[in-house]
Amino acid sequence: MTIEQGMAEIDEQAALWFSRRSSGRLSAAEEAEFAAWLAHSEQHAQAYADMQLLWDDCDQLARPDVPAAEPAPVTPLAPRRRAPTAWLALAATVLLAVGGLLGYQWRQLPQLExxxxxxxxxxxxxxxxxxxxxxLNLGSTVQVRYYRDRREVSLIAGEAYFSVAPDAERPFRVDAGAGRVEVVGTRFTVRRSLATLAVAVEQGHVAVQPGRDGLALQQLQPGDSLEIDYQQGALRRSQVPTAEVGSWRDGLLVFRDRPLGELAQELSRYRGRPVQLDGAGLAARRLSGSLDIHQPERFVQALPQLLPLELIEQADGVLLLRERK
Incomplete structure (x- = not known):
C-alpha cells in the first residue's frame, strides 16, 4: 500500500467516525472503540481534526438568497418513513466520498511555498x-513547496547545495528540467545548465532519474559525481573528494576534468555576461583547476595559457573564445 492509499483509507475512517458520532447514538463500547482509533496514531487524530474543520467551514458558508415565489400546488402523498439505518448509511456514504476527495485535495495543498x-x-x-x-550559487533560482507527504524543490536556473533534514515520511525531491533527484536526508549539489544536469554527493544516498529515454536511474553514494548530457543522450560518472562538493560556498569553485562548453555556461553566470565558443573542438576540451567565483575575469584571462584559444571582447559584451590558429 502506498502512502497516498494509506492516507485515503484513514480519511475514509475519519469521515465514518464523524458521521457516526454526529448521530449522537454511539454506545459506551463504540465510544471506547473510537477513542482507541483516535489514539492509534498522529495521522488518525489529524485526519479527524481535518474533518471537523472541514465540516465547520462548510457550515459557515453563506447561503444564497432565494427570491420568494408563489407556492406551487401540492398533491398530498402517503407518508413514507426512511429507516434510520438507511439514512445513516446514506450520510456515511456521502461523507466518505466528500471526505476522501477533500482529504486528497487537502494533502495536495502546500504547507510551505x-x-x-x-x-x-x-x-x-x-x-x-x-x-x-x-x-544558492550566484544567479541561481529555486522554488520550494512542502506538502504533508513530500518536500519538493524546483531548480529553475543555476546551482544549489542541499543539506536535507531526514524525514522518512516526507521524501525530498529536486526537479531540474527533465531530471529529478530524490533523497530522504543527505548533502549534495545540483547544477542545471542549458543542456546538462550535474549532481555530486557529499553525504548520504541520492537517486537521480535522468528523465531521458535510454538513461537508467542512477544511485549515488558519497564522493560520486554524475553529469548528464541531454544533447548527446549520455551520462558520465566520476569520483570527487567529498570536501570539494559545494566548494563554491567558500567562494572557490574547484573542478576536475570539466568540459569547456559546460564551464563557459558557468562563466557566463559568474560574469553576468555571455561567454561563447567559436570552434567545434573547443566545447569538448576538458579542464581541471579552480575559479574565484567573485573574480571570474582572472580565470578568463588565464585561459589562453591553458588552452590554444584567444579572447575576443565584442561590442555587445559577449566574450568570444576562439580557437587559436
Missing part, C-alpha cells in the same frame, strides 16, 4: 522549517 534567487554577486542561504538548508 516560497521562491528565492541569488543575485549575480552574492550567495544566498535559506533555512527551511524542517531544518533543511539550501545555499
Amino acid at each position: 516560497l521562491s528565492a534567487s541569488a543575485g549575480q554577486h552574492e550567495l544566498r542561504q535559506l533555512q527551511l522549517a524542517d531544518g533543511s538548508e539550501l545555499t
